[in-house]
Amino acid sequence: MVIENLQIDKEYLDSLPREEKKVWDILENVKDPEIPTMSVIDMGILRDIIVNENSIEVIVTPTYSGCPAIQVINDDIRKELKKYYTCDIILTHRLSPAWTTDWMTEGAKGRLLESQISPPVGNSSDSLFNVINENPIIMCPHCKSKDTTMISFFGTTACKSLYHCNNCEMPFDYFKCH
């Protein structure tokens, strides 16, 4: 059972029973269709795996209510597991606790930066109260300058904002702290 706000990191995965760990390892291959360098584990979307005698239950928490990627993610998880298992694959959506970028590991944030997406800054519980009035300082993923301006709060996907770097003049995506 995953407890609230727990990051799924290496230590947690190593503590799991062998059968469950195997499923987690397989699902590392399922990428977020909108950010293909990130796995569903990196994103914190994959919350829990329950291995039963005749089925495997995969528990997923969607990012945003209207995230169009969720159907593709479900299909990809099923497809990937079907390569290794003949038993039933059950996909369960868990809404509570609501998905948060706090579940992203530092490794995952590093991979976001490598994909030239500026990773979320700060903790969601602090930032939620500030979202109406304040903008955090965001680093440009290209030249690492902190002299950047927000172009649009809503970006290419629901989870990102669009920024512009005043130093290298490049536009870039910022993954909102949510």
Next chain:
Amino acid sequence: MNFENNPNKNLIEYCLRLADDRLILGQRLAELCGHAPMLEEDIAITNTSLDLIGQATSIYEYAAELMNDGKTADDLVFFRGERHFKNVLLSEQDNTDFAYITIRQFLFDSFDLLFQRELSKSSDERLSSIAAKSYKESLYHFRHTKLWVLRLGDGTEESNAKINDALEYLWMYSGELFEMDEVSKSLVISNTAPNLDLLKSEWLELVNIILTEANLPKQTLDTFMQTGGRNGRHTEYLGHILAEMQYIPRAYPNSQW
């Protein structure tokens, strides 16, 4: 779609209201895809639309489970007629111009921000978890429309005049957001639904602070207010929205992707 004999009929009715508000407003915003005044706004409007339709989906799925008669969320969306939709009239109002779009969204988002915060405390676990997720999204929506109200109200003489017109016209649709009847009152008693009377003054203060900052006149809730949406009596706009939204599944019933 009859659920009069269902033991959860009040909760089902309540869910349909919440979901219809979001679906219809989401559909209205989706019409603007490719038509917003600038690219960034196009993205923002369609993002908001996606959030609202996603929230509606979660609530329709819950309603369909409660109805427990084989109906799905899709049936609720595509095979109900106008009189069975229970959305507030505000959500179906026309995309007259960008000022109307902004004010319609501002009135809804400011209400939704407070509403979702309260609904996330619901004793109904399913509604509270949907609301907790929606609350985070409503913060983004509100932040966005608030900035536009300020920009247009405090912009040029023309933008101020236009948004003032929109506010003057759409204000009479704001009262319906706070309507309570037997259905909602019974759910307030069981702590399933928030008591909207308790949100009125906080909402009005929030709205008036922003209107004042935007050089727009302060509003009160004791003026003439439109009503009817919760009973299925709609303005002329809803039929057109449904005609477009329901055309394909009604023309080709039971077809699958």
